Amino acid sequence: MNSAALGCCLLLAATLGLSACASKPPSAYRTESFEPETPFQFHTDADPDQACDRGRRALLSQGYEVETLSQRNIRGTKFFLPQADTQLQLRITLVCLPEPTGSGATVYANALQTRYELKAANGSTGLSVAGIGSISLPWPSDSGSLVKVGDETVSDPNFYQRLFVLIENMDG
Numbered sequence: 001m002n003s004a005a006l007g008c009c010l011l012l013a014a015t016l017g018l019s020a021c022a023s024k025p026p027s028a029y030r031t032e033s034f035e036p037e038t039p040f041q042f043h044t045d046a047d048p049d050q051a052c053d054r055g056r057r058a059l060l061s062q063g064y065e066v067e068t069l070s071q072r073n074i075r076g077t078k079f080f081l082p083q084a085d086t087q088l089q090l091r092i093t094l095v096c097l098p099e100p101t102g103s104g105a106t107v108y109a110n111a112l113q114t115r116y117e118l119k120a121a122n123g124s125t126g127l128s129v130a131g132i133g134s135i136s137l138p139w140p141s142d143s144g145s146l147v148k149v150g151d152e153t154v155s156d157p158n159f160y161q162r163l164f165v166l167i168e169n170m171d172g
Contacts, residue, residue, distance in 0.1 A: 039155070039156070039157035039159075039160040039161070040108055040109055040110060040160060041106055041107065041108050041109070042106065042107045042109070042160075042164040042167070042168075043099070043104060043105075043106050044104055044105055044106075044107060044167075044168060045103070045104045046104065046105055047098070047104070047105055048072050048096040048097055048098050048105040049071055049072065049096070050105075051096040051105040051107050051167070052071065052072050052073070052074055052094060052096035052107070054167045054168070054170040054171075055074060055094040055096065055107060055109075055167050055170075056068070056074050056076075056094075057170045057171075058163070058166040058167045058170050059074070059076035059092060059094075060076075061166070061170070062078070062166075063078055064076030064077060064078045064092065065077045065078070072095060072096040072097065073093070073094070073095050073096075074093070074094050075091060075092065075093045075094075076091070076092045076094075077089060077090070077091045077092075078090050084118075085117060085118040086115065086116070086117055086118070087115075087116040087117075087118075087146055088113060088114070088115055088116075089113070089114040089116070090111060090112075090113050090154075091111070091112045091113075091114070092109060092110070092111045092112075092163070093109070093110045093111075093112075094107055094108070094109050095107070095108045096108075107164070107167060109160055109163060109164070110153065111153070111154035111159065111160075111163075112151055112152070112153055112154070113151070113152050113153075113154055114148060114150070114151050115148070115149045115150055115151075115152075116146040116147060116148055116149060117146070117147055117149050118144045118145070118146055118147075119144055119145060119146075119147045120144045
């Protein structure tokens with residue numbers, strides 16, 4: 001095989017390899033590190049029930065709709081409208097567990113941001129004409145619907161730090 005043919009084969013193999021990589025979404029589990037210290041947890045001297053009560057009060061004070069799943073598991077939801085055609089939902093889940101030493105609690109927090117976008121609805125109308133038959137014509141519509149675009153776990157340590165400072169400063 002001459003060098004031109006070899007170069008062509010290598011180029012073809014590289015192109016196929018890149019297209020195969022581009023078509024497959026990245027695997028999140030490959031980059032998950034499972035670090036022992038994360039921004040998702042906060043240690044407090046309060047007992048678990050008091051810690052979750054403070055968390056509930058903190059979320060309520062910021063305009064979150066709070067759902068109590070159990071005494072030590074709460075969820076707060078808040079909606080944002082950053083643009084006229086985009087809506088964001090921020091859902092924060094707090095779980096309060098006793099420390100293994102028996103003194104204090106750990107509050108685990110997870111925030112999930114969901115993005116919705118307004119998508120125009122395509123409509124059509126049917127028209128029936130005697131002797132010709134029926135036809136369907138596109139009809140413009142002013143209506144639309146919010147479509148879920150994606151979810152993302154909030155991993156910003158500053159976000160959780162602000163939340164935990166507010167929880168710690170709530171009177172329980």
